Amino acid sequence: MAEYLPARLVQTRRNMNNYEVVRLGGILAAPTEFRQTLHSASIPAIAYWGIQVHGLRISTAGVSAQWGDGAYVWPARIDITSQPWVDIEAPTGTLIEELRVKGQNPFYRLLPLVGDHICVRMLGTNIPAEILEQFRAFAQ
Numbered sequence: 001m002a003e004y005l006p007a008r009l010v011q012t013r014r015n016m017n018n019y020e021v022v023r024l025g026g027i028l029a030a031p032t033e034f035r036q037t038l039h040s041a042s043i044p045a046i047a048y049w050g051i052q053v054h055g056l057r058i059s060t061a062g063v064s065a066q067w068g069d070g071a072y073v074w075p076a077r078i079d080i081t082s083q084p085w086v087d088i089e090a091p092t093g094t095l096i097e098e099l100r101v102k103g104q105n106p107f108y109r110l111l112p113l114v115g116d117h118i119c120v121r122m123l124g125t126n127i128p129a130e131i132l133e134q135f136r137a138f139a140q
Contacts (some may be wrong), residue, residue: 008111009095012069021067025097028090033076033123034108037085044084045127045135051086055117056110067099070109071118080105087123094118 005025015021036056038044050057056071064072074080076087090096095111112118125132 006095006113008113009068009097012111013097014066014068016063016066019101022100023097024100025095028092028094028096031089031091031121032094032096033087033089034073034110035076035078035080035085035087036071036073037081037083038127039081039083043135045131046138048084048086048122048125048127048132049135049138051088051120052122055119056088056090058111058116058118060116067109068097070097070111073108073110074105075108078105084125084127086125086127088120089123090118090120 006027009025013023036051038047056073058069058071059065060069073088073090090110093113095113097109097111098106099109100106110118
């Protein structure tokens with residue numbers, strides 16, 4: 001990651017629980033793969049279609065944004081939970097901050113340069129195809 005830290009990345013940082021955290025930030029220089037867990041979605045298939053149609057939504061408050069505004073993702077193809085997930089590709093130019101919190105696996109906070117969604121390319125999911133198809137109408 002580059003040493004340059006965009007203002008939006010720095011200005012939206014938080015640490016709600018005052019944990020010891022190391023942050024490394026920059027801008028994606030190439031499309032990059034990540035895993036987005038859907039554990040907070042009441043119906044993961046609807047969340048999947050929401051990402052497909054609108055992109056990753058930026059969280060701005062509460063526990064969902066405890067480290068700052070952003071969409072939180074994990075390294076690609078890393079199984080950190082048995083919960084539903086989607087593998088995505090974030091585009092070049094996306095703001096990124098790697099967070100290293102003691103006792104946790106590293107994870108990332110993503111932000112667009114402007115706006116509240118990041119358009120991503122869907123690469124895969126562990127949600128069964130038949131379940132996704134049942135909820136496809138919600139994507140309209």
